[in-house]
Amino acid sequence: MKYVDEFRDGEIAKNIAAHIAAEADPARRYAFMEFCGGHTHAISRYGVPDLLPANVRMVHGPGCPVCVLPIGRIDQVIRLATQRNVIVCTYADTLRVPASDNLSLMRAKARGGDIRMVYSVADALKVARDNPGREVMFFAIGFETTTPPTAVAILQARAEGLKNFSALCCHVLTPPAMRHLLDAPPIPGTPAEDLAGFVGPAHVSTVIGSRPYEFVAADYGKPVVIAGFEPLDVMQAILMLIRQVNQGRAEVENEFTRAVTREGNLKAQGLVNEVLELRESFEWRGLGQVPFSALRIRDAYGEFDAERRFDMPYQAVADNKACECGAILRGEKRPVDCKIFGTVCTPENPVGSCMVSSEGACAAHYTYGRYRDEVAA
């Protein structure tokens, strides 16, 4: 497949792996966090750890939109579908996230909730057009990448005069979450203890550019390399991070020059800015309340805001006590450190959100990497 196979080539991988092995200082330990679940998935799916020396480790970050959704948000959506007869349109990933009362969106659907899986917000608009007599709500989740389409859909709903369309805006932001992680004091003995740098998500930066990460290098002295989602992109980024660490540099570097610029996509940023504004605080699963880390719909577009339209108070719900998703999302624990990983909590019966999405650290390890545990045992 053109434009894809080139970035999965085994020979080039060997070559980069040889450079990494040669340049990684055996006296040092390198721990890098891949912030984004897309990278977590790529690393596990292609077996990238097999190509890294033992002293270069990847720590999974919180950048999985489904994983960081708190239970209370899913509960809100379930109530809308089951108690208010609203048609809920959602991305497939959120369907299986465990919610209160042993429910999930999928189970609520089986109990009669009209919950529909869509591939894009444009599909949700179509559902609204096709069902003028029903309220149609789009469960808008995701990082900066999926935010512009939500903004465009709201603008389009206004232009078309759609009266039955709304969105529950749960869009979250990458840089504030990184700052939150960096502000937390490192816990000795955890995977993130000696975190030396970040692999940043390229698709987020195609929208916001590379500039919003500059504080990570300037204020916290940690290098960031923005990387694409193919395995060779990730490996190249790891090599670039090792070089920065070895040379004592802390800069924002861009591996994904094929689409990322410093300023990003100004038009997309403008659309988002027109329709959405910062929330003062937002609850993330695992990270708790993070200031200025999410977006809501502006007053001017309030008619499309499900929170205003349906008067749906938010109630925080604590995670299952045995679940370590919080610590895993903060990089403090690995999936195998969780007592219920692979026993009570599996992709078929997830307890925690990290086991749900294919981008979740637990699901990725369970699905692609758990043979390593058997080798180690």
Add this chain to the structure above:
Amino acid sequence: MSGTVKKGYARPLDLKHGRVDLSHGGGGRAMVQLITELFANHLGNEYLAQGNDGTVLPIGTSHGPGRLVVSTDSHVVSPLFFPGGDIGCLSVHGTVNDVAVMGATPLYLTAGFILEEGFPLADLARIVTSMARAAADAGVKLVAGDTKVVEQGKGDGVFITTTGVGFLPEGVCLGGDQARPGDAVLVSGHIGDHGVAIMGRRENLSFDAPIQSDTAALNGLTAAMLASGARLRLMRDPTRGGLAATLNEIAHQSGVGIHLDEAAIPVRPEVEAACELLGLDPLNIANEGKLIAVCAAEDADALLGAMRAHPQGRDATRIGRVTDDPNRFVQMTTRLGGRRMVDWLAGEQLPRIC
């Protein structure tokens, strides 16, 4: 499909504009007419013509000593018509293949139809014609059937359940528990075509070259493989859940591990591109005309030769080996050179694929 043809109907079925109504499942004349003019007209044979509550079949005498293989499969695919096939031929192929991969010769089929009130008779005729062609091509006879009609909104056009009966000669003993460490794992051709064809039609994705379902009967290929003399341990057709699910089933049944080489697994570029776009893994996608075979490693080349000589096995290739692994893991060396597990799929990737 029991019922006696009574002469003198005032009007034949309107196969152009007519629709299924509740009387077509009511047990009265309308049902007999539907069976006679549509089902028996296309699918009839000497057995179906017996017209009793059950069909009496000969087996064993002309085939020599052996056993029966029976398999049943319900088909609820949506859409009913898709590039490369439809629910009619699919319902024949699916069951014929389940019988054939046991090493048996498929002989007979039964079919149960659940029709939704309002379904166009013209579409039903297309489906029945397609079933008839598929059955004739596979050399199987439809020997019993049933028709029920449900009210509008209680079904989705047509559901078809078929049961297949085949003859398994003495001495052939294939099974999911027969794989042994060291054995070779083969696949008969490109994977993922059926699921992507369905998905593409459902999502209205247009491809430069439309991806066709691979739906096909495999009993010719399995016969050629058995005749090759290779020490075959087992055959399986990787339908729902795809290659990944089928290999995990084999690993569990046989108590072994399986190691795949990603670079060796044949996937059409257009299927790979569609999967990339839809976020799917070709290893999890349903096939309806492919099989996996496990055989003694020394016989793999001979078996591949026999497979490639048959049209359904032209692109057959070796994709991995059976390993000694108490964890029964299916693993894969990725194209990148790393390693990963190939696990069962959690949840439902593509509902109503077959």
